Amino acid sequence: MIYLDHAATTPLDPRVKKAMEPFWSNEYGNPSALYKLGRTANTALQKSRKTVAEILSAKATEIVFTAGGTESVNLAILGMAQGFQHHFHKPSHIIISEIEHHSVLHAVAAMASWGWKVTKLAVDKDGFISLRELEKAIQSDTAMVSVMYANNEIGTIEPIAKIGKLLQRLNTQRVAKKLPRIYFHTDACQATGFLDLNVNRLGVDLLSANGSKIYGPKQTGFLYVRSGVVIEPLLHGGGQERDLRSGTENVPGIVGLATALQISVKEQDRENQRLIKLRDQFISDVLKTFPEAKLNGPDDRQLKKMAPPRRLPNNINFTFPGIEGEALMLYLDAKGIAVATGSACATTSTDPSHVIVALGRSQADAYNSVRFTLGRQTTAQDLKQVIKALLEAIKLIQKANK
Ligand SMILES: *Cc1c(COP(=O)(O)O)cnc(C)c1O
Secondary structure, rough: OOOOOOOOOOOOOOHHHHHHOHHHOOOOOOOOOOOOOHHHHHHHHHHHHHHHHHHHHHHHHOOOOOOOHHHHHHHHHHHHHHHHHHOOOOOOOOEOOOOOOOHHHHHHHHHOOOOEEEEEEEEEEOOOOOHHHHHHHOOEEEEEEEOOOOOOOOEEEEOOHHHHHHHHHHHHHHHOOOOOOEEEEEEEOOOOOOOOOOOHHHOOOEEEEEEOOOOOOOEEEEEEEEOOOOOOOOOOOOOOOOOOOOOOOOOHHHHHHHHHHHHHHHHHHHHHHHHHHHHHHHHHHHHHHHHOEEOOOOOOOOOOOOOOOOOOOOOOEEEOOOOOOOHHHHHHHOOOEEEEEOOOOOOOOOOOOHHHHHHHHHHHHHEEEEEEEOOOOOOOHHHHHHHHHHHHHHHHHHHHHH
């Protein structure tokens, strides 16, 4: 089998599994308990927190462990909204991009029903937001900007550090005018393991990440919350995670998440280089084999040596005109190749991808798109085989369409 859906989820790294194992059956204590079994679990919890914090150049107290990316995003955005309304006794304004993940889109939809104003920034043909448009969208009552670090469908890397700088400058002026400080949240679920996570270089107040996309366990994640940033919990109970996320901690999951993050950061530079080579070769091979195919998202093949990357190293997304993405996916599946269609993160939805449409493409282009996301096991040989299978599949589908 050739698995090319690493943006959906990754297999558990055996090293991660090994690190997690003791905490299921032997060291099963509740980290809040004060006897030895509890203290051992608590030590593992604090060690994991320290590992994550160091990678982000953050303080251990700024890391809140959650049950995945969706929960981190909801805690950041809805937690901010609740805190804001509690303090100011009214809803306010949030700015996001048009191509956010559904966890962001649906969280702000809930806020809209509470009376919040929502601005969705348009993106250009490659999926980038405009800093100028962002600055224009800011109002006196803007409470938060939430822009994803890297897009899950087309791999576009947004200019997070530049947004961070802009907001820092505006916030200095706002404090002088006694306006509320704008919080900056980034959904880093796809960036984790590939890009710089230093929260000070990025200038973010909140950052969401998950474990299942970095060869860690599913339903694990964390939210970075900068000291002084006020958010309110979504879950109420025993007061774990500095009262921001009650519930007995998932100790094996947290140990796994921290181990997975540590491994991916350590191997990041070398693995990125390897993936970029594979990605660019695959893009060139597809365009050579199917000249009518359209690459969705930025093309980094001609990127200058020191220029910052614009596309995730492992992401490829193509529209094959006249070829339904779903049909292609099913054909490739029959050949043992797993890829994603446009509506990758919502398998039950038949809506065209909001991301491809936001690029200015037609609904047909959105339906006719397929995402290939590479991973640690992917080889050049695999991708050659995929090109061959694609050629067969497209010929068959074209014949059937006639
Ligand atoms: C996967 C993903 C999420 C949600 O993570 P879950 O682990 O499914 O909760 C959020 N944002 C982005 C960009 C993602 O890729």
